[in-house]
Amino acid sequence: MSAKEHIQSLLKEAEIYRSQGLFDQSKEKYIEILEYIEKNKVALKDNKIIDAIKEKIREVDEKLTEIEESTDTPELAQEVQSLISNLFSFSKNKDTAAIEGAVAMAKFGQYEKALEEFEMLINEGALPLMAAMNMLRCHLSLATPEAAITQFKRWVSRDELGQGDLRYLRNFISDQLEKRGIKTELPQVGEIISGEKKTEEVDEGVLDLSSIGIELESGPRQGDMVEFDVTFQSGNTVSVIIPSKQKDMADLFKPGSQLSKVQCCSALAVFNSCGQVAGISKIESGPNRGNYSLDITITEE
Amino acid sequence: MAVFNVRERVIECKLVFYGPGRCGKTTNLEYIYKAGKKYTTSDMVSIDTKGDRTLFFDFLPIGLGKIKGCEVTVQLYTVPGQQKYSSTRKMVLKNVDGVVFVADSLEVRRKANVISLKDLQQNLAEQNMNIFKIPLIFQYNKRDLGAEGLPILPIEVMEKDLNGKLKVPYCEASALKGDGVGATLKKCLALTLSHLQKELQWSR
Incomplete structure (x- = not known):
């Protein structure tokens, strides 16, 4: 050549x-x-x-x-935003699906629309803690921590959320601001009212988890760490799905049994903890029909 | 996991076209949209950047009609290939039923193919899915570029690089021309529907 x-x-x-x-x-x-x-x-x-x-x-x-x-997250047309919300909400539960849809919008960078959705959910009383936490996340992702602080102060002054929820949110935003080197005085939330559920005290320490890993303590895979996506979280109790074909694994989780090694993954941190099986049931309807819903209460190590 | 409406006998499943940036995922969907108009149930949704790079995902719903007494609809998605869009890929992979891994035959993209396959494996594992168990097809795309004098990888090399352990079916393709696109989709659908049939115990 x-x-x-x-x-x-x-x-x-x-x-x-x-x-x-x-x-x-x-x-x-x-x-x-x-x-x-x-x-x-x-x-x-x-x-x-x-x-x-x-x-x-x-x-x-x-x-x-x-x-x-190029802009990674352009503002999308309303119909595309609605499509995203519909395509990425999988739960049959209306409120959970609404949260999932709004979270999807936030993950695709449609923060303004997501904020509107979360605010609406709070007003409707639909999973208000989840909605409020995600609102704060949106403000922080938008690099407007002052908006997050203002929002939190508004919730405290108007008493729009329960005391337990507010305490949890205060811890959350306080941690986030500290990580960003922002010092500010956040309003105190009322002291724990006697008679309030004890679990709420524990709730304060548990972050919003995205997935958990559980070390199997028996069965043929004893010692293996299996990962699960968290499908729902209420305080320190999380729900995960075990596919129907893994019935053998589902059978290992007896209600009340202790889990000595649970790895918790949140957007903020990965940490080791312990847990207790709160319940397990076969899902009878919906897209997860036949699979198992496993509820685990995260306990301190 | 597919949505199975037992009462109305409707199954809705999700296939995702995965692969490195610029390998031809969107081109596959565009061809399916143009060639299979009678099967598409709405317009293709595509959100890209200035450089025609997929930013979020492409989406194309198609209807397959009745199969074993059930109305089957399929949602086809692509993921953004660029490495920086990892969280979007994870999001799009949620509840996936079958995957077409589009690999670029160009020699210069050999490493990118391997990295993307590892990314797929990791993202599936994060949602407790196993790459060895999910219905998966390889599509070795851009085969036509060999004829234009460009260095492309021999099929045996691509098989060894990507499919050595997985041992799943593969198709050769030139998505721009439409060659092999239909065959890839058919293979992936057959594999996915047969898998779902077992999972959902779906029969007449």
């Missing part, structure tokens, strides 16, 4: 990569051409070809910068 043919072949390759959107690879090929010309002292009539290749590298660099700097 002559030098000219080799250059043409590299050029063709670079052009195709570019047309495929493989800009890094395209740039590498253009550079390879320049290096080949220099290394082999290829005789050229003039510098036009070198200039043209340098121009192509510049154009590819522009494309790469454009991709790098």
Whole structure:
């Protein structure tokens, strides 16, 4: 292959990569051409070809910068937002599904719309703690911690949420602000009222969990850590799904039995804890029909 | 997990096209949308950036009609291939029933294929799913580029790289031309529906 043919072949390759959107690879090929010309002292009539290749590298660099700097989360049309909300809410329970839909919108960067949805859920009294926590997360993701603080103060002043919920939220936002190096005075929430459920005291320490790992203490997989997505959480009790085909595993979890090693994963941290099987039941209807719903109460180590 | 409405005898399942950036996932869906108009139940939804890169996901619902006494609808999704959109991929994979892994045949994308497959395995594991057990098909895309003189990976190399342990079916394809797209979808649907039939104990 002559030098000219080799250059043409590299050029063709670079052009195709570019047309495929493989800009890094395209740039590498253009550079390879320049290096080949220099290394082999290829005789050229003039510098036009070198200039043209340098121009192509510049154009590819522009494309790469454009991709790098493109907005990751543009505001989507309302119908697309609704579609996201519908497609990513899986629960048959209306309130849980509404939370899932709003969380999906937040995860896709549609924070303003998600905030509206969470606010509506709080007003309707639908899983208010989950909704409120996610509202605060939205404000923090939007890098507007002051909005999160204002929101929290409003809840405290208007007594829109229960005392237990407010205490939990205060701990949550306080941790988040501390991590961001923000010092602020948050309003105190009333002291624990005597007669309040004791579990609420425990609730304060349990974060919003996304998944848990449980070390199996018996059965053929004894010692294995199995991971489960948390499908629902109320205070320190989480629900996870065990597929019907893993009936043998489901049978290992007897109500009341202790779990000595539970790895808890939240957006904030991963930590080891203990647990107790609060209940297990076969799901009789809905998309998870036939699977098992396992409830675990997370206890302190 | 698929939605099975026993009373109305309707099954809705979800297939996800996974793979590295620029491997042709969206092109697959676009071809299915154009070629299979009579099966599509609504427009294809696609959200991309300036550079035609999928930002969130593509979505295309199709209806397969009655199978074994049940009306079957399938939701087809693609994930964004770029590494930075990891959380979106996790989100889209939720409740998946079957996966088409679109691998790029270009030699320069060999490493990207392997990284993306590992990412799939990890993201499935995070929702307690096993890549060895989920209905999965490989599509070795862009085979046509070999004829244009571009260095592409031999099938044996791709099989060894990606499918050595999984041993799942594969299809060769050129999604831009539509070659192999239908065959890939058919194989994945057959595998997924047969899997669901066992899972949901669905019969006439």
